[in-house]
Amino acid sequence: MEPQVRLELYRTMVLIRTFEEAIRREYHADKKPVFDIAAGLIPGEMHLAAGQEPVAAGVCAHLTADDAVTATHRPHHFAIAHGVNLNRLAAEIFGRVDGLGKGRGGHMHLFDPETHFSCSGIIAEGYPPALGQALAFKRRGTDRIAVAVTGEGAANQGAFHESLNLAALWKLPVVFIVEDNDWGISVPRSASTSVPSNAVRAAAYGIPGERVEDNSVEAVYRVAGEAIARARAGEGPSLIEVHTVRLWGHFEGDAQGYRPDLAEVAERDPLPIYEAELRRAGVLDDDTVKAIAAEASERVEAAIAFAKNSPEPDPATALDHVFA
Incomplete structure (x- = not known):
């Protein structure tokens, strides 16, 4: 792989x-001394994707803003990797009028x-x-594709199987x-x-399926690149499962007493693992690491400040921006 691709x-x-850490900081800042999910600048549940960055980075590296992405209730990593405006993303999480949904949706309903x-x-x-997006792209004769993301638990839902069946039947450009x-x-x-891997379920619908182990961003990049190229060429859908890791709780405030793997989970953090790999390959050095971290911090802190400075919605506008 080209060094510049690895660096990106x-x-x-x-x-x-950096964004997830900042949101976590702001989320918990005013929920002390006793955790109150309804308190603070960011009330309500918060699902963060620390540890799952390789999936979003590897997939979205092949996409353009003309391609569509539908994500889960743990969505920030895909939003950022797909190029959603960081300021408006943060403002929506804070429930402010300059957010993506004018503060109506919050972090689980980004649009x-x-x-x-x-x-x-x-x-x-x-x-x-x-x-629906993939069908529209196909009927318009474009090479645009849709990427649909879900978690392994959702692969047992009816919508998962119905969607794979219809996408395969209609040969839609969706991954x-x-x-x-x-x-x-x-x-x-x-x-x-x-089943031990949801990727094997692709065979039931006559489409390719592949599982990526070890949370490797480069393996995701390779497998996703093949599937996306296949979709763009009109060859239909593919299914990819990535074995990733959730470093933090299902939601912020989750005590995680159900997890026997907590003592080892930090060892699976993909960021230091990939950084060490790139250092060995000569792609990264101390100065580059510091520069990338500083750039990310500057962008994220600017987004947090933008969100805090954006006004809260006027209650008088509660019925605006709805269908009826």
Whole structure:
């Protein structure tokens, strides 16, 4: 792989992690001394994707703003990797009027027409809308594609199987991504899923399926590149499952008493692993690492400041921007 590509993958991962760390800091800042999920500048649930950066970085490196991405309730990494405006993303998380949804949606309901990005708190919800986007792209005769992301637990939902079937039947330009972080909230995949890999389920619909192990951003980049090229060429859908890791809780405030792997989970952090790999290859040195970290911090802190300075929605506008 070209050094510049590897460097950009690392840069994207650092930006995502820096953003997630800042949101975590702001989320917890005013929820002390006793954690209150309803308190503070960012009230409500918060699902962060630390550890899952390789999936978003590796997939979105092949996309343009004309391609569509539908993500899950843990969406920030894909939003950032797909180029969603960082300021408007942060403002939406804070519930402010300059946010992507004018402060109405919050962090689980992001919608950005400029980059064709959306997500939902409903499990497997993003798969069917991706079919509609892919169908529109195909009927218009373009080479645009849709990427639909979900977690391994959602692969047991009806929408997952219905979407794979219809995409295969209509040969739609869509790539299905499953992020397997081992836990469906607090349930291990072994207790919920009858197969060791959701990638094998692709065979039931006559489409390619592949599982990426070790949370490797370069392996994701390679496999996703092949699937996306296949979709652009009109050859239909593919299914990719990535064995990734959830470094933090299912939601912020999750005590994670159900996880026997907590003592080892930090060792699986993909950022230091990839940084060490790039250092050995001569792609990174101390100065480059510091420069990338500083650039990410500057962008993220500017986005946080933008969000805090954006006004809260006027209650008088509560019925604006709705269908009825």
